[in-house]
Amino acid sequence: MSFSDQLFDFEFDAAHTLKKVSYVCVLIGLMISIYVIFRESYNNETRIGTVLETVLDAIITIDEKGTVQSFNPAAEHTFGYSAAEIIGQNVKIIMASHDSGHHDQYLRNYMTMGEAKIIGLGREVVGRRKDGLEMPIELAVTEMYLGNRRMFVGSCRDITQRKRAEQNILNRTRELEVANAELDAFAYSVSHDLRAPLRGMDGFSQALMEDYGDSLGDEAKNYIERISNAARRMGRMIDDILTLSRATRQEMRTEDVDLSALAYEHFSELRARAGEREVVVEVAPDMLVHGDAKLLRVVLDNLINNAWKFTGNNPTAHIEFGCYEDGDETIFFVRDDGAGFDMAYGDKLFGIFQRLHSMTEFEGTGVGLATVARLVGRHGGRVWAEGRVNEGATFFFTLR
Incomplete structure (x- = not known):
């Protein structure tokens, strides 16, 4: 073998070795990149998982068919199902019958025509617990993608206490309206029905004093004066009561x-x-x-x-x-x-x-x-x- 052949073989081996080394470096770089991506993904998933575990609202994810993919602890508490029981089931299982009948159609309409009845909109629906108890739910649904998978995330909040409070306020308002109507009737009665007798008492007392005052004794005159004063005082009380009634009920400006x-x-x-x-x-x-x-x-x-x-x-x-x-x-x-x-x-x-x-x-x-x-x-x-x-x-x- 000539010297030139040996030199060629050496150069070939060196180039081949460098090529192998470069492959190894690329492979190591890819592995490092994969590791970094995996670690970031893991950290993100951990953070997301922590949020879902601790958030107070019930968070439920479903796929395009309405199948439940995740069910956080707040959802377990709200609906009475464990995550193991509900994951893989259709989300209609936690809906009242009049809402569940429309859910699949809403999803189909959105998937085919983009018609959003529930996606991106907050609304009130009726949820159903495992024990069959129905409750008002405030629901907000958003859309997301995991890779090429389309998912939907529902945030649910039990608003039973709020609805009860609203109903109590409504009942109280109706009671106040009835009470105000009764006060109006009372004020009208006081103003018209009670004033006439008082005016009569005062008027007749003065007539007695004018027509028969000379023939009445001091004690009789005193009685008549007391009757007249009492009638006037009652009239002032009626005026004050009506003022109080009007002032406490009139609209404020x-x-x-x-x-x-x-x-x-x-x-x-x-x-x-x-x-x-x-x-x-x-x-x-x-x-x-x-x-x-x-x-x-x-x-x-x-x-x-x-x-x-x-x-x-x-x-x-x-x-x-x-x-x-x-x-x-x-x-x-x-x-x-x-x-x-x-x-x-x-x-x-x-x-x-x-x-x-x-x-x-x-x-x-x-x-x-x-x-x-x-x-x-x-x-x-x-x-x-x-x-x-x-x-x-x-x-x-x-x-x-």
Whole structure:
């Protein structure tokens, strides 16, 4: 063998060896790539599995034929089947009969025509547990591909408690509508049927005094006057009850309201009727809120009237309407230095027909503060009071 032949054989062997090495390198590279892909796939599947194991909603996957492929623990809890029992079954097994009858057709329509009755749409359906119990289900279905396999993922949530709550609200609303209708009938009866006898009592009492007053003794005149006063007081109570009924049932129309302006206006009206009475009034400026102007006027009128009335025995009375901040809450107050009240009986202040002073001391029907409490409550607020006997009272309220 010549030297050139030996050199050729050596070069051939070297090239062949390099070729083998390159094959091995490529193979190793492929194996590494496969390993990386497998590891990432495994990690992804692990993460997905962890999510499915811990998510609160029932997650069910099915294939194109509706056969269940996976059934997470939440689905087991919701439907009462174990995953082993349900995987491989048609998903219709967990549907109520009127829904299961349409399911296969929905799938066929979507597969052939793209008509989405359930895919990509949230809807309410009726599910059926293993024990036969049916329940309302909120269902959302999405489509996905695993390789070339088309799969569908259903997310289910048992909304039994929510539907019960909605039904309770509906029932309560109907009860309130009935109660409001009864109140309307009562208000009409009070307004029309009870006023006539009261007017008769007052009118006949005055007629007796005018026609026979000279021949009546003092005791008889006193009785007639008491009858007339009682009729008028009952008339005022009827007016206050109707005001309370209307104010607590009328539709609220909210807007920006200047409480300071409302207070100034009402104090001006009271001063015009006060004669020689001396009252020092303080009103904080620019107390702006958002609420129903008519209802808030009723609130302020009652609170200011209350302060005005119970300072009636003071030589010089002092009434203040203001506000202050307590955290993120604005607290409004009407303060006076009048008769005050015993805090031991403070819980009675806002009850209808509740009075802490006798009629001989201060007139009133016991409805005004009850009206205040109702209207403040309609504005999402609260009302309370502090006082001392013969040292005055402060009424506080908040609004939202």
